Amino acid sequence: MKILDKYLLKTFLTTFTTVFVILFFIFILQTVWLFISELAGKDLDLVMVIKFLAFAMPRIVPLVLPLSILLASIMTFGNLAENYEFAAMKSSGISLQRAMRMLTIFIILLSIMAFFFANNVIPYAEYKFINFRKNIAQVKPALAIAEGQFNDVGFYNIKVNKKSGKEGNELTGITIHKKSKIGDGSKTVIKAKNGSLISSEESSILQLVLNDGYYYEDIVPKNYEDRSKMPFAKSSFKKQIINIDLSELNKTDVNDASVTNTNTMLTINELSYTLDSLNKNIKTEVKNFTENPTARINYPAPKVFPKTKVKKELPTDILSLYTNQQKSDILKIASSNITNTSYSIETIRSEILNKQKNINKHLIAFYDKFVIVFACFLMFFIGAPLGAIIRKGGLGLPIVFAVLIFITYHFINTFGKRLAQEDGMTPFLGAWLSSIILTPFAILLTYRATNDIGLINMDVILLPFQKLFKKLFPTTQN
Template sequence: MKILDKYLLKTFLITFATVFVILFFIFILQTVWLFIAELAGKDLDFALVIKFLLFSMPRIIPLVLPLSILLASIMSFGNLAENYEFAAMKSSGISLQRAMRGLTVFILLLSVVAFFFANNVIPFAEYKFINFRKNIAQVKPAMAITEGQFSDVGFYNIKVNKKSGKDGNTLTGITIHKKSNVGDGSKTVIKAKDGELISSEKSSILQLVLNDGNYYEDLIPKKYEDRNKLPFAKSSFKRYTLNIDLSQLNKVDVDDNNIANTNTMLTLNELSYTLDSLHKNFKAEIVSYSENINQRTGIIKNNIYTEKAKPKSKKLPDNILSLYANDQKSEILKIASSNVVSTNYSIDTTRVNLENKQKNINNHLLAFYDKFVIAYACLMMFFIGAPLGAIIRKGGLGLPIIFAVLIFISFHFINTFGKRIAQEDGLSPFLGAWMSSFILTPLALLLTYRATNDIGLINMDVILTPLQKLFKKLLPAKKYKNG
């Protein structure tokens, strides 16, 4: 490696490391802010908070890494141009392309690392992160209940006045509202003087042992006029055990290594295998439903009669209903109408089901392409940032940050927009995932071309010259005679 390549690489790495650490810290704070409701007021110890943040860190890399490369490139090459170091290189016969060659090799290696990171580390961390959030109540059940307010735990809303004990499992002043299955409010209220939470990491059942309390349940009379009396049943107890099923909140253990069927948790090989199964199931369901609906409607695939299969009866009239009496006509029309409504409902239900399955397939395809997009984005951002810095000739944290933020927001917005359209099957997942890269790649080529040929970012003469000619025509200069 030559002295020039070492100098440029050292300059870039120092800037890149500084920017990466700052941006990573900012995005970590954003993650804490987004999940503050899950962390605050639940007596989480320091080890669990650190574990929570460690599992959330890898998902930030796809945002931080391209932005860091973009900003570091603009700042590094902007400083070199501002200090006339590029002018010295060009006077020595060193072009911008030659100056970028060493850094290009480094960015290519970084892109490969980013790809393997996205394919292996992020899915594992995503699995741990999601399941850690789901298992907070099971690992430490007292964290699911906050003092002085109702907390949603399974099928119950629980409020306690005070928590005590080693793990906060001893509760005082307990009020429990049981959720109604029909969605018309709480019909059952349980009050207890104190109680204790008992749980096991091997079981999804959380036991709440209540002491000295009352059980209230609203009754719904059969007669509507009796409902105004607001009848209810009340019973008291010395000891009552309430079993809370957390299986829907905690499907797997934190340290269980079984792979969940979620697209963000899968590697390329696992995504390929899953997509193959999803496509086969999707096609099989379409074929199965088409055959089923044909049988229900009486449509036969081969409805072409052969000579032997032609009916020997007389020719049927155009209006078949004329063969029946009026009461029979009414019954036939009711049955036909009912069949049409039932068939339409079945078609609508199946259509929604197939749309959801297609959306699931699209999400898996987007996750598949995202692993390649992050690697390409690193390379693309370098070829946007490096020539842009050489053109604007400004380093530091002023103008480069403005350009970097505008470009990255555009990239992120287009990327999100493309994915949303692809999820709803309005665009192929390939185009949805690569839309931002396809749109910004011409910008990278244009900036590289202009910087290599010493052309400014915007040729102001192209804009100002026609305006000057226009103003001269509209406001001609006045001629004054000598006195």
């Protein structure tokens, strides 16, 4: 390794490390903000908070790494150009491609590491992150209930005035609203002076023991006019035990997250196996639906047909062969068959569409493992030539360019993935859309930087206007 390569590599690594740490810290703060409701007011100790953040950190790397490479490249090559170090290199016969050679090798190694990180570390961290959130209430059930506010716990909204005890399991001033299973609000209210939470790591059932309380329930009579006669029922109790299924507790947000993030917990081999199973499943379902149309149609019984002699030609109006009552029965059966068939088609269409969306999400997760590799190259070959062109280092103009480029990249990437998930475009195109759009920009910047052409050739833009101005206002010669 020559002295120049060592110098460029050292300069780039120093800038890259600094930028990566700063950006990583910013994105960690964003993660804390997103999950503040799960962290604040729940008596989490420091170890659990650190675990929570540690499991959430790897998912940030695919965002931070390309942006760090882009900003570090602009700053490094911008400083070299600003301090006329590039001019000295070029006067010595060293081209931009030669200056970028060692850094390109470093980016290749970094991209390989990013691929293995995305394929192994991130899926494992996602699995641990989701399960940590899922089991947090089971390991320490008191964390599921914060003081002074209603907490959504399965089919119950629970509010306590105060928690005490070593694990916060002793509760005082308990108010419980039981949700209606048919979704028409809360018709049952339970109030108790005190109580306690009992749970076990081996069981998914959380027991809430209530002491000295009252039970109120609105009774809905069959006839609306009788509502004034039976407004509610009231009873008191010395001790009552409520069993809460923690799987219902986790269903509120954790299972939803696991449904949308299951694909992020899989490696390439696991994604390939899962995609094969999902494709076979959807093909089998479509085949079964299309090959068995008679199962959805109820043909009229043979006895409804009149006993007539077979003629050589059937009449044009087949219904004329039947009596009015038989015609009415046949039309009702036909109408019912049409309605049932339409409903079956709409139902299977909705199911197949949801399954296709799930396949699209897995395909996008599969392509994302490779997109991050190309993103490292793309951002380097945008940042390095751009820094050489603008000839400005530091944290001013480079940050503006880096943020604008990365926001464009991230917006196109998000738009493409969302559109591909909804089957608006192929998952391959959705995952690679941002890379496909910005690749010509990287090639253009590299070409212009190599040939010492500015970012924008103003002469090409202004020359037509100058000619037009001279024609309209010719100069007079004395």
